[in-house]
Amino acid sequence: MNFVLDLTRNNEEDYIQACVRKERWAQKKLYEEHYSMALPVCMRYANDENDALDIMHEGFIKVFRHIAKYEPGTSLPSWIRRIMINTAIDHYRKMARRRTENLETAYAVKSNDPDVISQMSANEIMKSLQILTPAYRSVFNLYVIEGYAHKEIADILGITESTSRSNLVKARSKLKKILLAKNGKQ
Amino acid sequence: MGNNSFDDIIKSKLKELENQPATSDWEVFEEKYGQELSGAETTMDGPIASGAESFDDIIKSKLIELENQPVISDWDQFESMYDEELAGDDAVFDRSIADKVDNFNVAFNSQHWVIMKERLEREEFIRTSVYFSKIAEAAIVFLLLFTFLNIFPALQYEYQPSSSVIADKSAPTEDNNFINPAIDKNTAPSNIQDTQAEKIRFNRISNAISRESRSFIEIESIPVKKNPGFAALENNPDIPSRVPGQSYLSEVAAIDNVAGMIENEKMEIYRAKFVPKDLNRPKGESMISLAFSPTVNIVNSPANYILNTQPYTVDALGIEAGIGYSFRKNGYEIGTGLTYARKAYNPQIQNQYTGRFSEGYAVETLKNIEFDMISVPLFLNYSLFSGDDYNLYAGVGSSVNIITTAGYKVRENGEEFDALSRYRDTGRSASREYTQGILQGGSIHDNLFITLDISIGLETKLSERLSIFFAPTLRQHIGIAGIGPNKDHVHSLGLNMGLKKKI
Numbered sequence: 001m002n003f004v005l006d007l008t009r010n011n012e013e014d015y016i017q018a019c020v021r022k023e024r025w026a027q028k029k030l031y032e033e034h035y036s037m038a039l040p041v042c043m044r045y046a047n048d049e050n051d052a053l054d055i056m057h058e059g060f061i062k063v064f065r066h067i068a069k070y071e072p073g074t075s076l077p078s079w080i081r082r083i084m085i086n087t088a089i090d091h092y093r094k095m096a097r098r099r100t101e102n103l104e105t106a107y108a109v110k111s112n113d114p115d116v117i118s119q120m121s122a123n124e125i126m127k128s129l130q131i132l133t134p135a136y137r138s139v140f141n142l143y144v145i146e147g148y149a150h151k152e153i154a155d156i157l158g159i160t161e162s163t164s165r166s167n168l169v170k171a172r173s174k175l176k177k178i179l180l181a182k183n184g185k186q
Numbered sequence: 187m188g189n190n191s192f193d194d195i196i197k198s199k200l201k202e203l204e205n206q207p208a209t210s211d212w213e214v215f216e217e218k219y220g221q222e223l224s225g226a227e228t229t230m231d232g233p234i235a236s237g238a239e240s241f242d243d244i245i246k247s248k249l250i251e252l253e254n255q256p257v258i259s260d261w262d263q264f265e266s267m268y269d270e271e272l273a274g275d276d277a278v279f280d281r282s283i284a285d286k287v288d289n290f291n292v293a294f295n296s297q298h299w300v301i302m303k304e305r306l307e308r309e310e311f312i313r314t315s316v317y318f319s320k321i322a323e324a325a326i327v328f329l330l331l332f333t334f335l336n337i338f339p340a341l342q343y344e345y346q347p348s349s350s351v352i353a354d355k356s357a358p359t360e361d362n363n364f365i366n367p368a369i370d371k372n373t374a375p376s377n378i379q380d381t382q383a384e385k386i387r388f389n390r391i392s393n394a395i396s397r398e399s400r401s402f403i404e405i406e407s408i409p410v411k412k413n414p415g416f417a418a419l420e421n422n423p424d425i426p427s428r429v430p431g432q433s434y435l436s437e438v439a440a441i442d443n444v445a446g447m448i449e450n451e452k453m454e455i456y457r458a459k460f461v462p463k464d465l466n467r468p469k470g471e472s473m474i475s476l477a478f479s480p481t482v483n484i485v486n487s488p489a490n491y492i493l494n495t496q497p498y499t500v501d502a503l504g505i506e507a508g509i510g511y512s513f514r515k516n517g518y519e520i521g522t523g524l525t526y527a528r529k530a531y532n533p534q535i536q537n538q539y540t541g542r543f544s545e546g547y548a549v550e551t552l553k554n555i556e557f558d559m560i561s562v563p564l565f566l567n568y569s570l571f572s573g574d575d576y577n578l579y580a581g582v583g584s585s586v587n588i589i590t591t592a593g594y595k596v597r598e599n600g601e602e603f604d605a606l607s608r609y610r611d612t613g614r615s616a617s618r619e620y621t622q623g624i625l626q627g628g629s630i631h632d633n634l635f636i637t638l639d640i641s642i643g644l645e646t647k648l649s650e651r652l653s654i655f656f657a658p659t660l661r662q663h664i665g666i667a668g669i670g671p672n673k674d675h676v677h678s679l680g681l682n683m684g685l686k687k688k689i
Binding site: 014018020021022023024025027028031032035036039040043044053057060061064120121122123125126129144145172175176 | 276279280283284286287288289290291292293294295298299301302303305306309310488489492619666667668673
């Protein structure tokens with residue numbers, strides 16, 4: 001009897017080709033393999049997990065729609081990650097509500113105690129990030145996590161460079177405040 | 187060394203300091219100022235400047251030096267300091283957050299794939315609906331245009347001039363431009379009315395145009411009044427033909443010629459007719475047809491990387507039957523219809539383990555796939571050769587095919603059963619996606635595919651209104667999406683034969 005549960009040939013190129021043919025099993029495999037990378041990326045830009053899931057699914061639809069444009073040999077996770085970030089930014093643009101905050105209030109918090117952060121779980125940090133306004137959150141993510149320069153962030157978000165700097169300072173300060181509050185020190 | 191001796195040393199040193207001759211700050215400044223002055227004097231040409239002047243010059247030169255120094259704005263200084271401040275204060279914070287966030291992992295949640303799958307299906311359904319609606323829109327536009335061209339009475343008539351008038355129309359003149367409705371006898375240009383003959387011609391043309399709404403033109407008698415003086419000269423036998431009065435005679439002859447030309451043109455216009463288009467063009471024919479076709483289905487299964495199977499091709503017999511409606515005109519025949527097709531084939535043998543640890547495992551094999559489907563073809567046939575009793579044509583078209591019901595025979599441990607009903611009844615999850623037909627609750631995405639149809643047909647008349655046709659037809663599955671659990675591409679080659687009846 002010929003048993004054929006051999007998955008060794010199931011390499012990336014094969015299932016990408018199957019994704020191009022819109023075969024569901026391949027789409028599921030791609031989704032499953034990159035889920036753990038994609039969802040945290042989206043969660044950083046989202047208000048909550050449902051929002052993140054929405055962004056991620058929108059991102060995956062774009063991935064499946066444009067999978068034929070993916071160049072084999074380049075990093076698939078990086079390509080998907082970039083799509084997720086762009087989708088999240090698009091989502092931010094749709095949902096963005098300009099909010100102003102008192103800069104002095106933002107500067108008022110002064111704590112860089114790394115112990116406060118180290119004591120917290122990644123999940124708590126993520127939830128704290130999600131409390132930030134979309135504008136602050138986007139700038140903070142792009143600058144701190146993705147490593148973009150302010151000029152690039154300004155181009156991506158359609159804001160001025162100084163607004164990007166300002167939002168980063170405010171975001172950082174607000175995040176510190178949130179983390180301190182969570183840690184019971186404020 | 188004791189504490190006292192240390193104190194003594196310190197004390198003596200301090201005293202030495204006190205005993206040194208004190209130099210006041212002013213003296214130090216004065217000395218330096220003197221040096222500056224002497225330096226300035228050596229650099230200046232001409233007589234040594236006085237004290238006040240040289241002081242001013244020094245101050246001036248110093249200010250110029252200051253101006254020439256590279257300017258660093260306060261903001262730039264502040265910004266760089268601020269950046270350093272940020273880097274120093276917040277870099278640790280940023281790094282801590284980034285590390286934490288990078289380490290954030292989410293375990294795969296299979297429920298999320300269910301949501302994703304539904305969303306994908308919805309997306310594909312919307313896209314398919316958009317395609318269909320666009321096709322429907324195009325069809326509606328075509329039908330409206332077709333209807334407009336065929337039933338609107340204003341377009342049913344055309345003007346058919348006689349051959350000589352057609353020849354004249356190639357170079358429009360006042361004479362043959364008689365279909366121009368802009369010409370009005372009451373507003374005729376003065377240059378047209380210059381001569382009697384042209385006036386007569388103009389009146390005739392205008393009258394003809396005024397009756398254009400009728401389907402014929404009456405001959406109108408147009409009196410041509412000759413100058414009685416000329417007539418007298420013409421009839422006078424005393425005047426020879428080649429005498430000084432010749433010029434008058436020539437004028438008389440010219441007028442007669444013009445009158446003759448007018449009579450000829452009247453006849454030309456009389457021959458011109460406004461006739462209905464349909465009188466001299468072939469009418470279209472509407473037909474209904476009933477067809478049956480045995481088919482050979484060629485099934486291409488792509489490679490399956492989960493089951494590790496290679497691409498596979500299998501042939502199987504099938505049938506098609508349907509009704510159609512077509513419209514034929516000028517050698518073209520456009521048509522549509524509704525066709526039922528049944529396709530059954532044996533896929534590549536693929537054994538799979540299925541079941542649960544608690545229940546035990548079984549070896550499952552998909553033995554047979556059956557599809558019942560409905561197709562809506564749209565085709566265009568072009569007559570290659572035709573005679574009184576036959577018509578040889580080539581056709582091209584496309585069909586939208588929808589699987590209505592699907593059946594999958596599965597063998598498991600020697601027992602054969604229908605996969606859909608078995609897994610539905612037992613609630614057991616299937617080892618693969620056995621897609622259901624549209625009437626069984628399946629999605630449009632899984633059950634819809636398009637074929638490109640090419641045919642060559644021969645039609646022979648049985649009677650005035652009835653004919654029989656035979657058309658070998660190839661239906662090529664197009665698009666990347668396949669059908670069934672193996673995502674098969676099902677092509678077919680059939681001999682389409684049936685009867686056509688004019689209606």
